[in-house]
Amino acid sequence: xxxxxxxxxxxxxxxxxxxxxxxxxxxxxxxxxxxxxxxxxxxxxxxxxxxxxxxxxxxxxxxxxxxxxxxxxxxxxxxxxxxxxxxxxxxxxxxxxxxxxxxxxxxxxxxxxxxxxxxxxxxxxxxxxxxxxxxxxxxxxxxxxxxxxxxxxxxxxxxxxxxxxxxxxxxxxxxxxxxxxxxxxxxxxxxxxxxxxxxxxxxxxxxxxxxxxxxxxxxxxxxxxxxxxxxxxxxxxxxxxxxxxxxxxxxxxxxxxxxxxxxxxxxxxxxxxxxxxxxxxxxxxxxxxxxxxxxxxxxxxxxxxxxxxxxxxxxxxxxxxxxxxxxxxxxxxxxxxxxxxxxxxxxxxxxxxxxxxxxxxxxxxxxxxxxxxxxxxxxxxxxxxxxx
Amino acid sequence: xxxxxxxxxxxxxxxxxxxxxxxxxxxxxxxxxxxxxxxxxxxxxxxxxxxxxxxxxxxxxxxxxxxxxxxxxxxxxxxxxxxxxxxxxxxxxxxxxxxxxxxxxxxxxxxxxxxxxxxxxxxxxxxxxxxxxxxxxxxxxxxxxxxxxxxxxxxxxxxxxxxxxxxxxxxxxxxxxxxxxxxxxxxxxxxxxxxxxxxxxxxxxxxxx
Amino acid sequence: xxxxxxxxxxxxxxxxxxxxxxxxxxxxxxxxxxxxxxxxxxxxxxxxxxxxxxxxxxxxxxxxxxxxxxxxxxxxxxxxxxxxxxxxxxxxxxxxxxxxxxxxxxxxxxxxxxxxxxxxxxxxxxxxxxxxxxxxxxxxxxxxxxxxxxxxxxxxxxxxxxxxxxxxxxxxxxxxxxxxxxxxxxxxxxxxxxxxxxxxxx
Numbered sequence: 001x002x003x004x005x006x007x008x009x010x011x012x013x014x015x016x017x018x019x020x021x022x023x024x025x026x027x028x029x030x031x032x033x034x035x036x037x038x039x040x041x042x043x044x045x046x047x048x049x050x051x052x053x054x055x056x057x058x059x060x061x062x063x064x065x066x067x068x069x070x071x072x073x074x075x076x077x078x079x080x081x082x083x084x085x086x087x088x089x090x091x092x093x094x095x096x097x098x099x100x101x102x103x104x105x106x107x108x109x110x111x112x113x114x115x116x117x118x119x120x121x122x123x124x125x126x127x128x129x130x131x132x133x134x135x136x137x138x139x140x141x142x143x144x145x146x147x148x149x150x151x152x153x154x155x156x157x158x159x160x161x162x163x164x165x166x167x168x169x170x171x172x173x174x175x176x177x178x179x180x181x182x183x184x185x186x187x188x189x190x191x192x193x194x195x196x197x198x199x200x201x202x203x204x205x206x207x208x209x210x211x212x213x214x215x216x217x218x219x220x221x222x223x224x225x226x227x228x229x230x231x232x233x234x235x236x237x238x239x240x241x242x243x244x245x246x247x248x249x250x251x252x253x254x255x256x257x258x259x260x261x262x263x264x265x266x267x268x269x270x271x272x273x274x275x276x277x278x279x280x281x282x283x284x285x286x287x288x289x290x291x292x293x294x295x296x297x298x299x300x301x302x303x304x305x306x307x308x309x310x311x312x313x314x315x316x317x318x319x320x321x322x323x324x325x326x327x328x329x330x331x332x333x334x335x336x337x338x339x340x341x342x343x344x345x346x347x348x349x350x351x352x353x354x355x356x357x358x359x360x361x362x363x364x365x366x367x368x369x370x371x372x373x374x375x376x377x378x379x380x381x382x383x384x385x386x387x388x
Numbered sequence: 389x390x391x392x393x394x395x396x397x398x399x400x401x402x403x404x405x406x407x408x409x410x411x412x413x414x415x416x417x418x419x420x421x422x423x424x425x426x427x428x429x430x431x432x433x434x435x436x437x438x439x440x441x442x443x444x445x446x447x448x449x450x451x452x453x454x455x456x457x458x459x460x461x462x463x464x465x466x467x468x469x470x471x472x473x474x475x476x477x478x479x480x481x482x483x484x485x486x487x488x489x490x491x492x493x494x495x496x497x498x499x500x501x502x503x504x505x506x507x508x509x510x511x512x513x514x515x516x517x518x519x520x521x522x523x524x525x526x527x528x529x530x531x532x533x534x535x536x537x538x539x540x541x542x543x544x545x546x547x548x549x550x551x552x553x554x555x556x557x558x559x560x561x562x563x564x565x566x567x568x569x570x571x572x573x574x575x576x577x578x579x580x581x582x583x584x585x586x587x588x589x590x591x592x593x594x595x596x597x
Numbered sequence: 598x599x600x601x602x603x604x605x606x607x608x609x610x611x612x613x614x615x616x617x618x619x620x621x622x623x624x625x626x627x628x629x630x631x632x633x634x635x636x637x638x639x640x641x642x643x644x645x646x647x648x649x650x651x652x653x654x655x656x657x658x659x660x661x662x663x664x665x666x667x668x669x670x671x672x673x674x675x676x677x678x679x680x681x682x683x684x685x686x687x688x689x690x691x692x693x694x695x696x697x698x699x700x701x702x703x704x705x706x707x708x709x710x711x712x713x714x715x716x717x718x719x720x721x722x723x724x725x726x727x728x729x730x731x732x733x734x735x736x737x738x739x740x741x742x743x744x745x746x747x748x749x750x751x752x753x754x755x756x757x758x759x760x761x762x763x764x765x766x767x768x769x770x771x772x773x774x775x776x777x778x779x780x781x782x783x784x785x786x787x788x789x790x791x792x793x794x795x796x797x798x799x
Contacts, residue, residue, distance in 0.1 A: 033683055036632050036662040040639070041680055061555035062680040063636055065710040069565060073712065082709065088637035107416030152647040170637065170734060232445050232498050235529020248498045319415025322449065322494055322504060335451050335494070338415065350449040350494075358531055384636055387555060556715065557679050561780040564714050571714040572782035576794035577706070585712070592794070 040383030071347030101323030101334035178306030238330025243269035421506035447527035452537035631667035635674025645737035675703035693764035722787035
């Protein structure tokens with residue numbers, strides 16, 4: 001077992017009288033970075049009183065691939081493939097957030113057909129991300145793989161669609177500044193319609209098997225409750241925020257793209273525990289299916305990219321812009337500072353998973369180690385985004 | 389959207405000692421920002437969060453930026469006496485803009501659903517006076533992001549509850565995101581180098597190859 | 598052994614083989630991987646073990662969580678300098694015979710993130726790698742092909758003689774020194790016993 005090396009100004013061992021331990025010592029455990037359920041190379045230094053958590057500090061940086069420094073060294077378009085690798089489950093929405101920020105920086109307009117296709121691809125991404133997350137979450141609880149297999153079966157259908165339109169399953173690199181890279185092939189929209197029509201059957205199956213399951217409800221209700229006054233102050237976004245009851249969905253607030261043309265509801269939770277977060281994602285999947293049905297009915301023809309957008313020699317004027325979207329994990333934003341040269345001067349990613357980890361300690365205090373695993377699973381982190 | 393001018397005047401009236409400046413943004417996004425002076429940073433932040441008609445309770449993004457020393461050259465026309473005749477001559481004037489590190493905060497309001505308001509805090513120089521007030525007591529979401537800026541840029545945030553390195557290991561000595569960072573040299577095996585990488589890889593070629 | 602005699606005996610229900618063949622057959626068909634995904638390639642590794650491209654039918658029945666019970670370490674994803682000591686430590690903890698598959702461009706050479714102050718340019722700087730899979734990320738079929746290549750490699754291993762397998766050779770090390778965190782880089786930045794920079798004709 002690896003030993004923890006606390007840094008000099010951080011005392012991991014609290015005083016025994018604070019912890020209320022009667023006798024004996026507190027146990028320091030380092031969970032990770034190689035652990036079957038930490039969703040990547042993530043490490044938590046936990047101090048335990050028996051089985052209960054007394055203090056928890058997350059440690060990451062094991063996947064810090066200096067994406068931002070590389071962004072300063074390549075052109076704007078050259079950073080687009082790197083955005084795929086940020087949150088590696090949702091490459092299409094990462095691409096969209098970056099394209100949105102550059103379009104704000106350079107003042108580009110996106111044609112209608114490209115907007116519709118962007119919405120379709122983003123909602124498909126949301127579907128497969130939430131499905132995979134529910135699968136991983138239930139596996140963390142000990143279901144040993146079978147719900148994950150069901151979820152990945154649906155994910156494979158969506159990945160086949162992505163491969164048909166962009167050429168790659170995961171790292172699609174598909175959005176461009178002012179539109180998309182190329183148009184959808186003939187028959188693609190019919191294939192999407194078929195997948196979207198079959199998806200509610202999977203949701204019903206999943207719901208029947210899991211959402212009313214006694215074990216799941218007993219393990220997740222009233223576990224990892226996030227208090228409402230903390231959640232806004234700690235900059236939490238995404239399903240974690242809405243599980244507490246705060247109605248803030250960037251698709252409704254900023255109305256980027258053409259989301260104001262579609263009618264969809266924003267599910268809200270009550271208590272902010274792990275069960276609410278799980279149900280958030282199930283309900284959001286249903287809403288995404290609704291958006292997809294509406295979007296597929298009215299995709300217009302037309303050009304796929306802004307005619308004024310230049311691919312080569314793209315030099316935006318000096319200035320800065322911040323563009324954000326509602327990704328499946330929360331608010332994904334890109335902040336770009338340009339100084340008139342082909343490379344950005346400062347390229348910053350606002351990662352939702354990183355900031356959602358701020359409250360991990362508050363959620364886990366007083367719970368057992370087994371609950372820590374479930375709480376971490378419900379926060380939905382992806383280390384590529386946390387560490388960049 | 390609230391006009392930056394009215395925000396500036398209201399904050400300067402409410403908090404004595406606050407000096408705000410509007411930093412213009414030329415890009416089509418027109419997201420102008422407010423530069424706040426360091427001593428009143430914390431008070432201004434609290435006021436922005438608590439003021440009932442604004443309620444900026446959500447700090448969405450905290451970024452660090454490195455602005456090294458820049459030599460600006462300007463061509464100005466000066467009246468000079470040349471060969472007995474007074475003429476207008478073009479002279480090149482060089483000014484040095486001093487270097488500084490900067491933190492940029494993007495603020496939104498979840499309650500009233502408006503934003504963004506962008507505020508900036510600048511250090512005095514890049515070498516020894518790199519302290520800035522930490523806004524973590526006002527917005528807890530800035531906690532990890534300010535730690536990251538400390539790790540990668542070297543700005544020390546006074547008042548941060550737990551300031552230590554977050555992405556690099558604890559014994560690391562440099563600040564990697566600064567513009568003058570020299571990365572370690574492990575370019576021994578580069579099959580297809582070009583541009584800067586070719587220069588770095590050449591040092592490792594065996595003699596005579 | 599004479600082939601004709603062998604088929605005659607098989608018809609009578611007597612099977613003959615060599616100890617080497619039997620040993621290698623048993624080992625190659627039950628390679629248990631260590632569950633060790635670092636980054637994006639880990640998702641393709643998980644997809645390769647799901648119901649569409651089943652890895653379990655090749656013998657990788659369970660992904661063991663503990664290195665003490667695993668034979669194979671699939672390094673899937675970018676190895677950063679902060680993570681490199683842990684990877685080498687995990688490799689040291691695996692019991693012999695052990696194999697390493699470097700999956701993805703990042704594990705082979707640093708990949709797209711090569712110009713990085715925190716990225717280790719390939720895990721083969723510290724530990725010996727048996728199979729490399731190029732791709733970013735490689736498709737699950739590529740991982741299955743790599744698995745079969747590893748099985749062929751195990752099949753070719755000899756038990757005795759000069760070219761015998763590493764775990765039967767007392768001279769070759771099976772544990773490698775763990776690098777330390779230095780002030781600007783790892784100390785040492787690579788392991789010269791394991792990796793020598795290939796000389797390229799330019």
